[in-house]
Amino acid sequence: xxxxxxxxxxxxxxxxxxxxxxxxxxxxxxxxxxxxxxxxxxxxxxxxxxxxxxxxxxxxxxxxxxxxxxxxxxxxxxxxxxxxxxxxxxxxxxxxxxxxxxxxxxxxxxxxxxxxxxxxxxxxxxxxxxxxxxx
Amino acid sequence: xxxxxxxxxxxxxxxxxxxxxxxxxxxxxxxxxxxxxxxxxxxxxxxxxxxxxxxxxxxxxxxxxxxxxxxxxxxxxxxxxxxxxxxxxxxxxxxxxxxxxxxxxxxxxxxxxxxxxxxxxxxxxxxxxxxxxxxxxxxxxxxxxxxxxxxxxxxxxxxxxxxxxxxxxxxxxxxxxxxxxxxxxxxxxxxxxxxxxxxxxxxxxxxxxxxxxxxxxxxxxxxxxxxxxxxxxxxxxxxxxxxxxxxxxxxxxxxxxxxxxxxxxxxxxxxxxxxxxxxxxxxxxxxx
Numbered sequence: 001x002x003x004x005x006x007x008x009x010x011x012x013x014x015x016x017x018x019x020x021x022x023x024x025x026x027x028x029x030x031x032x033x034x035x036x037x038x039x040x041x042x043x044x045x046x047x048x049x050x051x052x053x054x055x056x057x058x059x060x061x062x063x064x065x066x067x068x069x070x071x072x073x074x075x076x077x078x079x080x081x082x083x084x085x086x087x088x089x090x091x092x093x094x095x096x097x098x099x100x101x102x103x104x105x106x107x108x109x110x111x112x113x114x115x116x117x118x119x120x121x122x123x124x125x126x127x128x129x130x131x132x133x134x135x
Numbered sequence: 136x137x138x139x140x141x142x143x144x145x146x147x148x149x150x151x152x153x154x155x156x157x158x159x160x161x162x163x164x165x166x167x168x169x170x171x172x173x174x175x176x177x178x179x180x181x182x183x184x185x186x187x188x189x190x191x192x193x194x195x196x197x198x199x200x201x202x203x204x205x206x207x208x209x210x211x212x213x214x215x216x217x218x219x220x221x222x223x224x225x226x227x228x229x230x231x232x233x234x235x236x237x238x239x240x241x242x243x244x245x246x247x248x249x250x251x252x253x254x255x256x257x258x259x260x261x262x263x264x265x266x267x268x269x270x271x272x273x274x275x276x277x278x279x280x281x282x283x284x285x286x287x288x289x290x291x292x293x294x295x296x297x298x299x300x301x302x303x304x305x306x307x308x309x310x311x312x313x314x315x316x317x318x319x320x321x322x323x324x325x326x327x328x329x330x331x332x333x334x335x336x337x338x339x340x341x342x343x344x345x346x347x348x349x350x351x352x353x354x355x356x357x358x359x360x361x362x363x364x365x366x367x368x369x370x371x372x373x374x375x376x377x378x379x380x381x382x383x384x385x386x387x388x389x390x391x392x393x394x395x396x397x398x399x400x401x402x403x404x405x406x407x408x409x410x411x412x413x414x415x416x417x418x419x420x421x422x423x
Contacts (some may be wrong), residue, residue: 108173
């Protein structure tokens with residue numbers, strides 16, 4: 001079990017590793033269709049399909065104080081990018097509680113869960129388009 | 136450039152300090168800087184050198200009931216952050232000082248009078264390119280014999296609000312116009328934290344908290360501007376009892392601070408149950 005200070009340090013190290021969506025994927029002003037709903041950190045998410053049918057996830061966090069959103073974006077990007085859409089679609093919003101534990105308030109937690117849900121939605125859409133294409 | 140605090144016509148200008156003042160007191164042993172934010176990782180990502188972190192959920196709230204820490208909990212917190220009853224605490228934070236004012240308010244439940252808010256909060260400090268540090272300071276544990284928590288003067292419970300409502304007392308709803316109107320149950324771009332009904336407490340005047348600040352740097356508006364906003368435009372009388380509320384009591388702490396300290400309203404209470412309680416209560420009156 002993590003000491004709370006260790007968890008904070010670890011999350012902060014992920015936030016420091018956060019890299020914004022590259023210009024070849026999206027540029028400002030970002031399309032509202034990619035904005036995570038009900039996330040006050042103004043997070044955006046994109047899923048780009050690779051030739052091998054896996055997905056790469058990209059994020060932007062417009063609120064400079066959205067450190068938790070940046071940490072989560074880095075974690076999601078590092079752990080899920082390169083997986084097939086159907087596997088990414090299995091990630092569930094309750095990972096937010098597991099990752100942040102007491103480092104998060106209810107409102108903040110819901111906003112971060114919405115980020116995970118946005119990733120799932122994109123993965124599900126990508127999987128559906130694969131299925132449609134295959135058919 | 137913002138008008139100096141002492142020239143803004145506030146009733147209690149001492150409750151507010153500038154970023155310059157803070158810079159000049161960074162090494163003052165009698166001053167403790169306290170950062171309180173919505174995002175609990177923000178402090179760890181960089182804070183004013185020497186500042187301690189007080190988290191509104193982990194440090195100020197009871198961890199079981201929806202309530203605040205006890206006298207003993209407050210004494211433990213003061214020991215941890217090295218604050219004695221003689222220490223001047225200066226609060227600042229993100230969100231234009233929502234949580235700083237909330238923490239200030241909780242400290243007042245325990246009667247810590249030597250308390251101030253840094254005008255403009257974290258945003259202003261950063262905009263001025265002042266130093267931020269990641270080193271977490273450590274202070275010798277302090278002995279703090281706290282008074283028992285006194286809720287009554289500055290905190291309203293739902294029963295108090297109901298009595299106040301029956302007396303047609305002054306209420307200030309500091310949420311967004313959409314929340315006040317009941318067209319949404321939460322702030323724009325924020326999640327819904329569980330209110331079943333939308334609208335406002337009957338008779339409440341709508342004064343969104345952000346109208347009290349200058350949007351460029353988060354500093355409070357002048358005394359005259361605040362008087363116009365609350366007293367002239369909304370006909371709120373400084374001598375009458377007033378209750379402010381929002382969603383969970385954080386934005387209304389900001390307004391509570393402006394009314395009580397900057398405008399000198401005689402009796403202002405913060406209804407921290409706010410809309411997440413009122414919007415879920417069975418049978419209470421709601422206006423849309």
